[in-house]
Amino acid sequence: MTPSAVANLAGASPLPAFAPRPRSRPNSASPGPFGPAPRRLAVAAPPRAFFSSAPYQPPEPEGYSSVREYGLVPMVVETTSRGERAYDIFSRLLKERIVCIHGPIADETASLVVAQLLFLESENPLKPISLYINSPGGVVTAGLAIYDTMQYIRCPVNTICIGQAASMGSLLLAAGARGERRALPNARVMIHQPSGGAQGQATDIAIQAKEILKLRDRLNKIYAKHTGQNIDKIEQCMERDLFMDPEEAREWGLIDEVIENRPASLMPEGLSAVDPPHHGGGAGANGRGRDRDMEEPSAV
Incomplete structure (x- = not known):
């Protein structure tokens, strides 16, 4: 082998090199088999606005269900003359006219709560409903749907935070x-003014800004109606987040009472305020005994 051939072998790459073939971009003006290719026109995205009384959160992934927020939902087995019947825990509470709002208030939550309130009114239009609330807030329009339904039905709605x-x-x-x-x-209570965002044309943004100001005025009037506070004080307090403990919320007019034990008006059917305490517990601060566990259902 000649020296020049050895030098060529020493400098050669052990693997063959393949140069990528350049891809030609199709010319939109060039005619295809069925004539010229149509040109795509740029379309501006429609404006979006998010009105919520909590910071905006991106939408949940596809297939998300608010029921899954609770994780594993316990089942309750009830024994009747017809045999055993299983309920999920929230359906069993619904039989006692108890409705729960747990987690952020979204359209799905509002639909479920509104349906439960309307159903309980159809069952007995005069019997109170207990609404237990543990929520950081959410979409204003969804919350107003629940609020309007609470005022619409004939049943008095007892709220518990x-x-x-x-x-x-x-x-x-x-x-x-x-x-x-x-x-x-x-518990703790917090009030603040609604927050929102918009995008799109300048005219659309101005419309959305005007709408959220109207929404803020509407919410202030609702707070004034139910708390007895004047509008000026409400606007001042809601300028920023205002956190309150239960006693402060009572003084502000958001609640009427701070409780440690279940009052007589919230007793389930078949129980009374004079029932003896269970598990050796003493009477509460108001001299009432704790309510016993329900005998028939058992959690599984």
């Missing part, structure tokens, strides 16, 4: 029947 009632949750808490708005001692 457990955990927190922030933003739109505080408005629903204050919208309960007068004298029947309560909070547990370690």
Whole structure:
């Protein structure tokens, strides 16, 4: 082998090199087999606006269901003369006229709560409904759907704050029947003005900004109606987040009472305020015994 051939082998790459073939971009003006290709026109995205009394959160992924927020939902087995029947825990509470708002208030939550309120009214239009609230707030329009339904039905709605009632949750808490708005001692309440965003043309953004100001005025009037506060004080307090403990919320007019034990008006059917305490527990602060566990259903 000649020296020049050895030098060529030493400098050669062990793997063959393949140069990529350049791809030619199709010319939109060039005629195809069926004539010239049509040109695509740029279309501006439609404006969007998000009105919520909590910071905007991106939409949930496809297939999301608000029921999944609770994780594993316990089932309750009830024994009757016809045999055993299983309920999920929320359906069993619905039989006792108890409705729960847990988590952010969205359109799905509003649809479920509104349907439950209307159903309970059809069952008994005069019997009270207990609405337990533990919510950081959510979409204003969804919350107003629940609020309007609470005012629409003939049943008095007793509201109870457990955990927190922030933003739109505080408005629903204050919208309960007068004298029947309560909070547990370690709950908290927060009020603030609605927040929102918009995009699109300048004219559309101006329209959305005008709409959210109207929405803020409407919410202030609702708070004034149920708390007895004047509009000026409400606007001043709602300028920024205002957190309150139950006693402060009672003084502000959002609730009527801070409770540690279940009052007689919230007793399930078959139980009374004079029932003996269960598990050796003593009477509460108001001299009432704790309610016993229901005998028939058992959690599984």
